[in-house]
Amino acid sequence: MNINELKSALQEAGVVGAGGAGFPTYAKLSEDADTVLLNAAECEPLTKVDRQLLIQNVREILGGMQLLVETLGANEGIIAVKKSYTASIDAISACIGEYQKLRIHILPDVYPAGDEVVLIYEATGRVVPQGKIPIVVGCVVVNVETALNVYRKVFEQKNVTTKFVTVAGLVRQPLTAEVPVGVTVADMIALAGGTTDDDYAIIMGGPMTGRIVTESELVTKTTKAILVLPPSCPPVAKRRMTTKFNIRNAMSVCSQCSMCTSLCPRHLLGGAIQPHEFMRALANGLTSGDSVNTYLNSFFCVSCGLCEMYSCHQSLSPRSLLDQYKGGLRQAGVKPPERPMKPVDPMREERKVPEHRLVHRLGLAPFDVPAPLSRHTDFESVTLSLRQSIGAPCVPCVKKGEQVSAGQLIGQPPEGALGVCLHASISGTVTDVTDQAIMIRS
Numbered sequence: 001m002n003i004n005e006l007k008s009a010l011q012e013a014g015v016v017g018a019g020g021a022g023f024p025t026y027a028k029l030s031e032d033a034d035t036v037l038l039n040a041a042e043c044e045p046l047t048k049v050d051r052q053l054l055i056q057n058v059r060e061i062l063g064g065m066q067l068l069v070e071t072l073g074a075n076e077g078i079i080a081v082k083k084s085y086t087a088s089i090d091a092i093s094a095c096i097g098e099y100q101k102l103r104i105h106i107l108p109d110v111y112p113a114g115d116e117v118v119l120i121y122e123a124t125g126r127v128v129p130q131g132k133i134p135i136v137v138g139c140v141v142v143n144v145e146t147a148l149n150v151y152r153k154v155f156e157q158k159n160v161t162t163k164f165v166t167v168a169g170l171v172r173q174p175l176t177a178e179v180p181v182g183v184t185v186a187d188m189i190a191l192a193g194g195t196t197d198d199d200y201a202i203i204m205g206g207p208m209t210g211r212i213v214t215e216s217e218l219v220t221k222t223t224k225a226i227l228v229l230p231p232s233c234p235p236v237a238k239r240r241m242t243t244k245f246n247i248r249n250a251m252s253v254c255s256q257c258s259m260c261t262s263l264c265p266r267h268l269l270g271g272a273i274q275p276h277e278f279m280r281a282l283a284n285g286l287t288s289g290d291s292v293n294t295y296l297n298s299f300f301c302v303s304c305g306l307c308e309m310y311s312c313h314q315s316l317s318p319r320s321l322l323d324q325y326k327g328g329l330r331q332a333g334v335k336p337p338e339r340p341m342k343p344v345d346p347m348r349e350e351r352k353v354p355e356h357r358l359v360h361r362l363g364l365a366p367f368d369v370p371a372p373l374s375r376h377t378d379f380e381s382v383t384l385s386l387r388q389s390i391g392a393p394c395v396p397c398v399k400k401g402e403q404v405s406a407g408q409l410i411g412q413p414p415e416g417a418l419g420v421c422l423h424a425s426i427s428g429t430v431t432d433v434t435d436q437a438i439m440i441r442s
């Protein structure tokens with residue numbers, strides 16, 4: 001198989017980054033890559049998908065990686081996994097010798113080791129320039145589940161119809177489940193035995209970077225976790241603060257201690273983002289010596305959330321404010337500026353944030369329990385969003401009343417647009433087609 005054949009196969013199969021961002025995988029592949037990295041850091045607290053897949057499906061995942069390395073003509077594939085995932089490391093070590101060009105790299109147990117720029121630096125020593133993508137330093141990064149989906153398409157001719165999701169927090173039986181794409185959050189909570197409390201909020205996607213959702217929200221190809229959490233815990237309470245409240249807080253209590261900048265993972269790698277300067281400018285306006293770059297540098301924040309969930313001793317919200325600000329800049333048509341990188345901070349090693357301390361700071365330690373992996377197919381209905389990834393939404397190619405079988409094509413991206421195909425995740429009747437989604441009842 002050559003690279004163009006692989007790209008077509010992955011676009012047809014609907015393979016996208018399963019770790020959260022959802023970039024179509026075919027569009028990442030390039031013969032300029034000399035290194036393919038498997039991102040097995042899984043650094044969002046409570047999420048337990050990738051480490052378990054690397055035990056139960058290790059040969060398929062390494063097979064997918066080997067295929068990517070060979071097809072791209074890369075020199076090596078690196079399986080980057082955290083030190084504490086000992087069972088995953090054992091499973092990988094037991095068979096990695098069978099795969100030429102693959103090697104394992106042990107990551108420290110820090111947050112955000114899974115940020116792909118941090119991951120590339122940890123595993124290869126290369127720094128991706130700010131505002132650029134990994135291929136400019138010869139790297140392609142894929143998620144564990146994505147590598148599994150590559151294998152399933154190429155060696156088993158299976159399209160992407162399922163998703164692995166951890167359900168944790170205030171539920172009776174925390175679990176990690178493989179489910180059809182398009183089930184609801186309510187379905188997932190029912191799988192976990194229901195909630196243990198009536199007073200809760202639901203975060204989809206992880207406590208650091210996820211968002212608050214309702215029970216009717218749909219599982220998509222990028223959903224990694226559904227967390228049922230007490231309203232008082234920091235990941236929920238922070239998200240419920242308004243922008244007005246956050247700005248007032250910044251004006252009244254930001255001490256300019258600069259801890260948010262000192263621990264910012266992108267700043268430590270030489271990036272221009274300095275959240276404490278942004279907070280000062282937001283609270284006081286630009287003063288002499290400041291420049292408009294303080295605002296423009298918000299483009300180089302990757303919204304990891306460390307500054308507001310961990311670093312700030314005043315419980316301020318730099319990330320939320322930076323998100324608002326850069327969203328406004330984009331809407332106004334402002335483009336990210338070109339900025340040279342500075343050298344990596346010599347204090348970087350000492351300033352990494354241990355994951356276990358982050359979990360305690362977030363009030364999540366009681367919920368950090370096993371969430372065993374199982375597979376579930378018995379769902380009466382699914383609603384498949386036409387927008388499952390970055391790029392153009394799919395155009396439906398089925399009509400209401402049609403019978404479809406699991407794995408059948410039901411939507412395609414517009415000709416020439418960035419995007420991947422969509423397939424029925426259960427067999428049944430198409431009960432509705434809207435400009436947002438396709439509903440199927442078994």
Ligand code: SF4
Pocket residue numbers: 253254255256257258259260261275276279311312313314315316317318
């Ligand atoms: S850590 Fe908090 S108090 Fe310190 S500069 Fe940053 S926002 Fe201000």
Ligand code: SF4
Pocket residue numbers: 260263264265266267273275300301302303304305306307308318319322
């Ligand atoms: S969210 Fe905060 S810590 Fe993370 S990259 Fe942005 S400024 Fe840095």
